[in-house]
Amino acid sequence: MRSIRIGAGAGYSGDRIEPAVELAAKGGLDYLVFECLAERTIALAQQVRMKDPAAGYDPLLAARMQAVLPICRANNVRIVTNMGAANPIAAAEATRTIARRLGLTGLKIAAVTGDDVLEPLKTADVVLDTGDTIRALGNRVVSANAYVGAGAIAEALAAGADVVITGRAADPALFLGPLIHEFGWALDDWDRLGQGTVVGHLLECAGQITGGYFADPGLKDVPDLARLGFPIGEVREDGELIVTKVAGSGGCVTPATVKEQLLYEIHDPQQYFQPDVVADFSQVTVEELGPDRVRVVGGRGRPKTGLLKTSVGYLDSYVGEGQISYAGPGAVARGRLALDIVRERLALIGVATSELRCDLIGMNALHGDDRGQVAEPYEVRVRVAGRTETMAEAVRIGNEVETLYTNGPAGGGGAWKSAREVIAVVSCLVPEDVPQLCVGMLVA
Template sequence: MGGLSERAVRIGSGAGYSGDRIDPAVDLARRGELDYLVFECLGERTTASAQLARQADPDAGFDPLLEARMRAVLPWCAGKTRVITNMGAANPDAAAERVAAIAAELGNPELRVACVTGDDVLHLVSAEDAVSANAYLGADPVVAALRAGADVVITGRVADAALFLAPMRYEFGWAADDWDLLAAGTVVGHLLECAGQLTGGYFADPVSDPVPELARLGFPLAVVRADGSAELTKLPDTGGRLDRLTVTAQLLYEVDDPARYLTPDVTVDLTGVRVEEIAPDVVRLRGARGAAAPRELKALIGRRAGFLGEGEISYRGPGARARARLAGEVVLARLDGVHGLVLHEPRVDLIGCADDPAAEPPEVRLRVAARTASESDAALIGWEVETLYTNGPAGGGGARRSVRPVLELDPVFLPRAEVAGAVRMVGEPG
């Protein structure tokens, strides 16, 4: 690893979103000599969708890849690497019980699994149409779970960077108000939280920003010391790149004000962060500064917002653009004149058309989509697209239709005193 200090904590990023690849995480668990492997799998809408799944089935509501990931990495982590993840989503209790059962099936019944709850604050909001309300917890309850001896920590909505900050606080004994150290750790977590984005995945462009061996993209890891200094790297013999450009791009990702990056644990000033390449695929970080954490915690309220109906069909050959455009007009006319639908945010897209209106594309894909109040109304959109098969224009084929519920999210801010994380060890009373 190019002279990286041995007196450090090694933290690997196992996922950057719910549907992420599994094999790079296995590679980190197998070869990374990690102290911690962190799976960050919750997006803004993921928890709200998971709450709907839990309402339909009380035993559901956690990440659909939880079992596959745990079966893949736990054999490599046993006895050496602790796992932290927010794959509990809307049901961390059920997720933790499932992980404990998987560990027993794999021959490790002594594995200690903790679940972190308290982010579900639906009882605190008054919106009648709300299906979910989840606050962004900080590192505190994850630290408590590690202190209780957890080998695996399953959380719900914990802030992305806090999942990575927690093991630093636990290992180094950082105080909950040592703002500069918390800022340094949060910067590391912010960089690791999206996994392959840091090693060039979201950065890659074959012309301006080539990234080698994208098909074998390796996920990043950090080597962190007690003073907050850190190096970021990836495993040798993996694809991707990790350098000043990829790190800087990720540093500014989803950041509104770089001088006041608000997290549940600390307010981070990113403006002084320096990124130094010290070896191939090894970057050193320094210069983060911190101030007191916000007095309130952000929460997202998920509301039902109707249904999205979609239909697609392709037209090929001479006049494909004109036929696809006419088809879209026909669908909208029937949705209005025959069905009398009220459409919200309707779209008619001609996919495959060049900007030049004189250029005749060989094939055009028509997409008609809109949001409606009811599922049955949304289904009519795709149905009307499909009926173009025999009702014209000529030459339509490859129709596809779908309907799915729409959730909209609204942020609110809650006093910290109203939100409390809790920890339960599987097999022990809550």
């Protein structure tokens, strides 16, 4: 039975580039997929595009393409990625420029657009998961992008694209598109699409399935994490998946790493809602075939809902933050005094916060003060962060922490402060015909 090999070159926007180069050179791949969009990433990219219409795509796109395009072209590896973010067309143009600079003439680069649905939703009464509408958010809205499916990716590949660049496609769709194209799967073959979604879900986070975000020394040891190899999926025409990695690379592929990734971000294993299918993971089986080779089968599916999850980004508030360290005898007492001073100062100068955190990092910053008696550390880091309605108020929070240098307990050092906008993300459902998808092709 025919099979193809798909490598996962990135699991988030800032991921390492070296493992992708290793995959392209040594993985025997047919496809290399870069999954680089988180929930907030595209809203932030839209902000960048507002300031510069030629920007708004992944900031590492140029570096990644520069590194892998020559190798992929030499080895006949096709690239699929959502690094287009808020501007797939500009990303495709940038990729063409890089290809020409590298002498890769004739390279076909497809841009998939249409996931940006902000304009049609501005006047619609679509209800957000908060109960509000986009209209109620007014001019605070930054972005609205629907999670589109694999169909347009498969279309671009059928048109001969060597590189396919999308915006907000669903993560598994980046892998499902090549499977639909290569194997001719029907768009209503729900069980095949369900198993293909298992493939995409397992590979989409790259190093997480080869031991990254898994290691726990003494309990779950992972070798050579500094040279972590990213995964390869060997996928048969019937959807059977074998997860592996480049021989000699760091990390490991085991039933445990696969099972942890299978459950990652899954609320209901029987109903994993995707734009192409409602996937059912409940009958999936995982079998170790040998070192770094794990077989995965059993994904199923039911008809898609006809609705697409849409992420709406909006300017919610501002956050001001300040940090300072104390060390030596009495460090905890001095840190607590510092927090008391900042709280009182913020009240005295009238800084209003809708949320205020006052933490001693290393003692209570993650789990609070209700852990019972803990040994007093030799050093602590004071952190104060507050959510405000204005940037000016946010700035004052960090300033008050900084003034602890000369107006607070003895021995403070290493002060740091920041103030930033908060782009919040809410979700809604839109009919699948709202995004007007388009595949455009450029040739280097």
